[in-house]
Amino acid sequence: MFETRQAVIETKELGIGYTLKGGKQKLVHGGLNLRLYAGEVTCLLGLNGAGKSTLLRTLCGFQKALAGEIYLQGKRLDLFSSLDFSLAVGVVLTEKTNAGGITAYELVSFGRHPYTGFFGRLREEDHRVIQEALESAGIAHKAHNRVAELSDGEKQKVMIAKALAQQCPIILLDEPTAFLDVTSRIETMVLLRKLAVEQNKAILLSTHDMDMAIQMGDCFWLLDKERSVKCGIPEDLILNGTFGSFFEKDGILFDPTTGKLNVEVPTDCIGVEGDFITSYWVGNALLRNGYRPADVHKDRIHVVCNSPADLRINYPSGQEETAKTVFEVIQLIKTKDK
Amino acid sequence: MVFTRNKSYVYVLLTALLVVLFVISLVYGSVSIPLGEVWNILTGQDAERAAWGHILLQSRLPQSCTAILAGAALAGSGLLLQTLFKNPLAGPSILGITDGANLGVAAVMLYFGGSFGQMTGLAINAYLTIVLAAFVGASAVLGVIIFFSTKVKSNVILLIIGIMVGYLVSSVISILNYYASADKVHAFVMWGLGNFSGVSREQLPYFALFSLSGLFIALLLIKPLNALLLGEMYAANLGVKIKRTRFLILFCTGLLAASVTAFCGPISFIGLAVPHIARLMLGSSNHNSLLPVTLIAGSCVALLCTILMVVPGSNTILPLNAVTPLLGAPVIIYVLLNRKSIQYFN
Numbered sequence: 001m002f003e004t005r006q007a008v009i010e011t012k013e014l015g016i017g018y019t020l021k022g023g024k025q026k027l028v029h030g031g032l033n034l035r036l037y038a039g040e041v042t043c044l045l046g047l048n049g050a051g052k053s054t055l056l057r058t059l060c061g062f063q064k065a066l067a068g069e070i071y072l073q074g075k076r077l078d079l080f081s082s083l084d085f086s087l088a089v090g091v092v093l094t095e096k097t098n099a100g101g102i103t104a105y106e107l108v109s110f111g112r113h114p115y116t117g118f119f120g121r122l123r124e125e126d127h128r129v130i131q132e133a134l135e136s137a138g139i140a141h142k143a144h145n146r147v148a149e150l151s152d153g154e155k156q157k158v159m160i161a162k163a164l165a166q167q168c169p170i171i172l173l174d175e176p177t178a179f180l181d182v183t184s185r186i187e188t189m190v191l192l193r194k195l196a197v198e199q200n201k202a203i204l205l206s207t208h209d210m211d212m213a214i215q216m217g218d219c220f221w222l223l224d225k226e227r228s229v230k231c232g233i234p235e236d237l238i239l240n241g242t243f244g245s246f247f248e249k250d251g252i253l254f255d256p257t258t259g260k261l262n263v264e265v266p267t268d269c270i271g272v273e274g275d276f277i278t279s280y281w282v283g284n285a286l287l288r289n290g291y292r293p294a295d296v297h298k299d300r301i302h303v304v305c306n307s308p309a310d311l312r313i314n315y316p317s318g319q320e321e322t323a324k325t326v327f328e329v330i331q332l333i334k335t336k337d338k
Numbered sequence: 339m340v341f342t343r344n345k346s347y348v349y350v351l352l353t354a355l356l357v358v359l360f361v362i363s364l365v366y367g368s369v370s371i372p373l374g375e376v377w378n379i380l381t382g383q384d385a386e387r388a389a390w391g392h393i394l395l396q397s398r399l400p401q402s403c404t405a406i407l408a409g410a411a412l413a414g415s416g417l418l419l420q421t422l423f424k425n426p427l428a429g430p431s432i433l434g435i436t437d438g439a440n441l442g443v444a445a446v447m448l449y450f451g452g453s454f455g456q457m458t459g460l461a462i463n464a465y466l467t468i469v470l471a472a473f474v475g476a477s478a479v480l481g482v483i484i485f486f487s488t489k490v491k492s493n494v495i496l497l498i499i500g501i502m503v504g505y506l507v508s509s510v511i512s513i514l515n516y517y518a519s520a521d522k523v524h525a526f527v528m529w530g531l532g533n534f535s536g537v538s539r540e541q542l543p544y545f546a547l548f549s550l551s552g553l554f555i556a557l558l559l560i561k562p563l564n565a566l567l568l569g570e571m572y573a574a575n576l577g578v579k580i581k582r583t584r585f586l587i588l589f590c591t592g593l594l595a596a597s598v599t600a601f602c603g604p605i606s607f608i609g610l611a612v613p614h615i616a617r618l619m620l621g622s623s624n625h626n627s628l629l630p631v632t633l634i635a636g637s638c639v640a641l642l643c644t645i646l647m648v649v650p651g652s653n654t655i656l657p658l659n660a661v662t663p664l665l666g667a668p669v670i671i672y673v674l675l676n677r678k679s680i681q682y683f684n
Contacts, residue, residue, distance in 0.1 A: 062571055086577035095569040098424045101623030101682025102567065110565055113576040120561035120626070146621075148681035166576075 008073055008170055008202040009036035009059065015067030016051060016058045025066050028054050032068070032229055034221060036204050038169060041189075041196045043213040044206040046223030046246065052206040055223065056174050059204070060091050073169070086114040090163030092156070092173040100148030104158045107147055108133055111165030130165050136199070137161035137191060153184025160191060164199075171195070173205040177212065185209060189216045210247075214238070214259050222246045262287070269294040270333065271302025278305035285326050289334065301336070303329060345627050348619050352634045356406075359641035363402045366645060368653045369393060400542050401535040405640040408534060408598045409608055411549040413616070413636025414556045415594035416609030417629060421563050422587050423487065426673070426682070427497055429610030430595040434479045434504030436606070437511075439599035440530070442475025443468055444511045447526050448518035469548055472596035479503055480588050532603040532658035534644055541601065548597035555590040556629065559583070563625040606659055607666025608643075612636045614673045623682040639665060 014032040019025050028051040036042055044052050057063040059070065061077060070077040072088050080088065090111070099107050111133065112126045122130070134140040139157040142150060150158065156176055163171045176192070177185040189212050195201045196218070204221075207213055213220065214234045222230040222237065223246075230242050237243040244254030247261055255262045270286055272279045272293045282305055283293035296302045304312040311323040313332055323329045364376050371379075371390045378385055380399075385391045412430065419428040419435075430436050446468050486499045515523050529536065537545050562583045565573035574580050598605060616632040617623055643661045648654075673680060 060571075060575065062574065082574065082579055083577040086575055089575070091572070091575045093569070093571055095571050096424075097568045097572070098421070098623075098682075099567045101617060101621075103622075106622075106624050107568070110568065110576060113561065113565055113578075116561075118558070118561065120564065146681045 005037045006039075007035040008038050009034070009204075010071045010074075011035075011068060012071070013068035014058070014065055014070060016054050016063075017066050018054070019064070019066075027066055028225075029223070029229065030067060034229065034231065036170070036202050037219065038202045039196055039200045040202065040218035041193055041216055042202075042204045042219040042221060043217035044204060044221045044223065045208075045210070045213060050223040050225055052223055053174065055221075056172055056204070056206055060089065060172055061085055083114055086166065086168070088168050089170045089172060090166040090168045092159045092163055092171065092176055094174050094178060097147075101146060103144050103146055104139060104150065104154075104161075105130065105134065105143040107158055108143075108161045108165050111162040114166060129167065133161040133164035136164055136195065138187070151184070153180050153187060156180060156184070156188055157191065160188075160195075164195070169200075170202045170204075173203070175206050175208070177207060177209050185212060192216070210261065211259065266290045266292045268292060269297070269300050271296035271300055272305065273302065274305030275307060278308050278311070279303075282311070282326055282329060285330050286333075289330055291333070301333060345620060345622070348627075348631055349634075352619075352631065352638060356634055356638050356641070359638055359645065360402055360406070363405070363641050363644050364394060364398050367393075367398060367648055368655060371398075396539055397535060400537055400539045401644060402641060403542055404537040404545060404602065405534040405644045406637040407546055407549045408602050408605065409612070409636035409638070409640025409643075410633040411552055411594040411598045411636070412605060412609040413612035413632045413639070414553055414629070415591040416611075417613040417616075417625075417632045418556060418559070418563070418587050418591045418594075419609075420613055421566055421625070422584065422591075423496065424566075424569070425497065426614070427610070427670075428500075429607075430476075430591065431604065431606040432497060432504075432610055433483050433500035434502075434507060435476045435483075435591065435595045436599055436604040437504040437507040438475040438477070438479030439472035439596045440475065440604045441507045441511055441514075442471035442473070442596070443529070443600055444514050444526060445475075446471040447529070448514050448522050469544075469597055469600045472600035473592055475507075476592040476596040476599070477588075479507065480592055484584075484588065529603045531660075532605045532662070534602055534640065534658065536603070537601050545597065545601045548600075549594065552590055552594035552597060553633065555586065556594070556633075559587060559590065560625045560629055563587070563629070567623060567625075603658070605662060607662040607670075608636060608639055611666035611669040612639055614669055615639070617682050618673075618680070621681070 011032050011034045014034070015027055015030040016032065017026045017028040044055065046052050054063065058065050072080065108130050109122055109126070112122060112130065113120060116122060116126060131140065134143050137157045137160045139154060139161055142154055147155060147158065177188050180188060192203050192205065193216050196203050217234055220232060220234050220237055222243065230237065230246070234243070238256050238259065244256065247254055251264050253262055253264055266287070268291045270291045270293060272283050272286070273296050282303055286293050299316055301316065302314050304314065306312070309324050311326070311329050313321045313323065313329060315336070321332050323332060361373070365371055365373055371394060375385050375390055376394060379391045379394050416429040419430065419433060420426055482503055483496070483500055487496055490496055490499070515526065562573065562578045565576045565578045570580050595609070612635050613632050616628055616635045619635070620627055620631055622628060643658060643665065646661045647656045647658060649656060
């Protein structure tokens with residue numbers, strides 16, 4: 001099964017980092033052996049300073065590798081001319097652009113630069129590709145709006161459409177969801193998944209958006225300052241504890257049951273039982289207030305959730321109180337606790 | 339904005355305006371020459387008064403042609419700088435490039451003998467020397483600005499550094515002035531007021547050669563300029579060779595600013611304001627149309643300035659640099675006040 005995956009980027013003992021003043025090199029990561037596959041969305045995750053941007057910039061050719069080699073479709077990166085490279089890799093960056101005064105269509109048409117002649121005149125074929133790119137990115141209806149008139153999410157789609165117009169098999173994106181609202185974030189990720197699946201693009205994106213990455217990522221590259229990179233599908237990395245270990249810090253824990261980072265789980269247990277959704281959210285409220293939802297036990301308080309409006313608190317003494325909202329439950333437990 | 343989408347409209351309008359202004363600039367001046375007479379003189383027939391023929395052919399025609407070329411050159415160099423530095427307030431005079439050219443000219447004029455006026459009859463070498471000196475001065479300042487542009491990220495700070503460099507260069511010029519002889523200083527000061535009429539008919543071909551080569555290079559840069567709207571990293575990813583392109587843009591800017599400064603003196607505001615006028619008219623910052631429109635608009639504005647220099651009903655001619663701010667400064671103030679609603683700012 002694994003043989004069917006086709007690696008379009010492969011790094012061999014790659015070393016990334018900076019060249020400081022005086023020619024000294026600061027290695028951020030060494031010995032990277034990574035593979036980026038076609039038809040997959042790969043998410044680059046790590047805390048700030050883990051080297052995500054450095055890795056992306058190195059793969060984009062903006063920064064020189066300090067050691068080792070990068071192969072794009074089997075050919076060494078340093079053998080690519082800037083034109084060949086622009087046909088192989090399209091990028092979407094966080095760089096501030098000055099493109100407010102041109103239309104979305106014109107911006108996407110710049111993606112045809114590697115294909116057009118000296119003056120950038122667009123042929124019929126180019127117009128067709130631009131139109132297709134706009135449609136694939138779901139932004140064709142705004143094609144003739146100026147970029148300044150678009151929302152951040154729409155701008156991001158236009159940039160992705162630009163990368164599509166480049167017709168390259170690889171798209172690298174630097175935090176494509178960073179400045180977007182929640183719906184635009186989902187739209188962007190859904191779009192990237194669609195492009196990977198339908199157009200067999202290899203997509204690599206850096207992100208801090210863990211929920212979205214777990215939902216949409218086919219593959220994770222986990223980065224940390226101190227350790228070597230870990231790769232794998234999200235589920236495996238979560239289940240074997242690797243994922244958590246990359247993000248856990250003092251007081252912050254990864255909860256594999258919810259797939260979320262959380263404050264350290266309190267030890268004060270309160271039993272919760274009953275209706276699934278109600279108990280889930282009662283548990284959420286308990287956690288936030290310093291209690292740990294747990295199984296029902298005769299020695300501890302427990303909450304019976306019959307329905308969102310019918311909540312009963314049972315005390316070890318046998319006393320029972322009723323509450324109509326989760327708010328009341330928390331208030332009652334807090335007063336009792338004091 | 340009136341002409342938002344239909345771009346051919348702008349070309350037609352501007353070209354018509356250019357022709358009208360050109361004709362007015364030939365007819366109107368401290369001495370008025372009737373339109374019919376202008377036609378007669380230009381078509382080689384005898385004029386009613388012999389002096390008219392002389393004024394038109396030796397003074398007005400070269401001046402109008404100079405204005406057309408210089409306006410386009412200044413506006414073009416302003417646009418290139420604004421795109422390269424991603425800064426709508428960049429311009430050859432703001433960034434001290436004109437001052438650099440000025441210094442080169444000052445060095446030649448004050449120390450190696452005289453202005454163009456005293457050099458008439460000399461071969462292309464003389465013009466070449468002054469243009470070359472201006473170019474070296476402009477390039478030196480450009481080099482300093484580029485150096486700082488890699489150090490500071492903020493555009494505002496870069497502009498202020500440009501202004502400071504301009505002051506520094508001006509102070510060197512003052513020192514040169516201080517040690518130069520009075521007649522040379524006078525010639526230099528007169529030149530410093532800016533003038534499209536300083537280029538004689540014999541000098542015009544040389545000026546045309548330098549400025550048109552600069553404009554030609556500018557037109558070849560349209561595609562990379564567009565890519566640079568997205569920023570250098572995006573441009574690099576689109577196959578633009580950044581270092582080479584940056585060098586070409588700066589070379590072109592230097593050549594344009596230096597040739598205008600060498601022949602016409604330091605001229606403010608046209609390079610800064612005209613690209614904005616062009617963007618506002620087009621409603622677009624796509625260089626495919628923006629660059630040609632900027633060049634034509636630059637010619638129009640320069641012609642308009644030469645017309646406004648003539649104080650009506652008198653023989654007085656105002657200095658060029660007294661007029662350009664009257665047209666340029668309000669445009670910049672308008673643009674700054676409306677930057678939130680002007681799309682190319684966002």
